[in-house]
Amino acid sequence: xxxxxxxxxxxxxxxxxxxxxxxxxxxxxxxxxxxxxxxxxxxxxxxxxxxxxxxxxxxxxxxxxxxxxxxxxxxxxxxxxxxxxxxxxxxxxxxxxxxxxxxxxxxxxxxxxxxxxxxxxxxxxxxxxxxxxxxxxxxxxxxxxxxxxxxxxxxxxxxxxxxxxxxxxxxxxxxxxxxx
Numbered sequence: 001x002x003x004x005x006x007x008x009x010x011x012x013x014x015x016x017x018x019x020x021x022x023x024x025x026x027x028x029x030x031x032x033x034x035x036x037x038x039x040x041x042x043x044x045x046x047x048x049x050x051x052x053x054x055x056x057x058x059x060x061x062x063x064x065x066x067x068x069x070x071x072x073x074x075x076x077x078x079x080x081x082x083x084x085x086x087x088x089x090x091x092x093x094x095x096x097x098x099x100x101x102x103x104x105x106x107x108x109x110x111x112x113x114x115x116x117x118x119x120x121x122x123x124x125x126x127x128x129x130x131x132x133x134x135x136x137x138x139x140x141x142x143x144x145x146x147x148x149x150x151x152x153x154x155x156x157x158x159x160x161x162x163x164x165x166x167x168x169x170x171x172x173x174x175x176x177x178x179x180x
Contacts, residue, residue, distance in 0.1 A: 007177055009160055009170040014177030018152060023134070023162060023176065024058065026151035030132060031062030033149060034102065042066045043100040044126075046092070048117070049073040050171070051106030054163035055134040055151075059104065070094040074113050092124070101126040102149075106163050107135040111143040135159065135176075 005016045034043075042065065047056035049071050060069060070093050101121060108114055108131065118129055132149035139156050158179040160170035170177070 003173075003175065006180075007170070007173065009166045009177075012158075012166060013180050014160055014170070015180045016175045017154075017157070017159065017178035018162075018176040020162070020174040023151065027055070027058050027134075028062055030149045030151055031059055034059075034132070035062075035064050038065055038100060038102075041100050042068070043102050044094060044096050045069040045102050045104055046096075046117075046121075047071050047104040048106070048113070051163045051165065052104045052134070054171070055106055056104045059132070068094060072117070074117060092121075096121065096124050096126045098125065098127050100128045100130070102130050102132050105131065105133040107137070107159070108133045108145065108147055108150075109137050109140045111141045111145045114145055114147075115143045134162070135164075 003016075007014050045056065045060065045063075045067060047053065047069060050073070053071075056069065060067075072092055103114065103117060103121075105114065114131055118131075121129055130148040131145065133147055134151045136147055136150045136153045137156050138153055158166070159176050160166045160179075161173035161176040163171050164176065165171045
């Protein structure tokens with residue numbers, strides 16, 4: 001059965017922009033890089049909910065290292081745009097002192113969420129903090145960030161699917177769709 005190239009989520013229409021096959025290939029590439037970079041270490045992966053849950057699951061299945069995963073929930077989006085205000089909803093549930101930390105994010109847009117999270121994590125004295133994102137919008141960054149692992153850079157378009165949502169809907173598609 002063929003998937004639809006056009007979908008409607010709530011009141012918006014979206015077209016496929018990144019296929020599941022492309023996403024899985026990029027995730028495998030990033031996982032191989034993390035496996036090399038963290039060889040001999042036991043990193044803690046921190047997945048930012050809700051959007052990164054599919055990305056985190058697919059990435060972790062490709063990681064060959066001894067590691068742990070924990071989930072944090074930060075919110076900064078409302079509708080199709082960032083509010084610029086970060087609200088921490090669920091905190092960190094694991095000790096990261098002297099541990100390498102890899103933040104797993106669905107999309108880095110303005111960078112404000114990541115900057116806030118990094119500042120919060122530094123207070124717990126991790127050995128290192130790296131960012132791993134499924135998608136990056138370089139033209140939207142408002143803060144200087146070192147995004148070490150990025151599956152795909154995209155233009156400043158609103159996207160849904162593969163965990164990303166529009167007002168809570170659209171996360172359950174296998175491909176990523178761009179608003180049209």
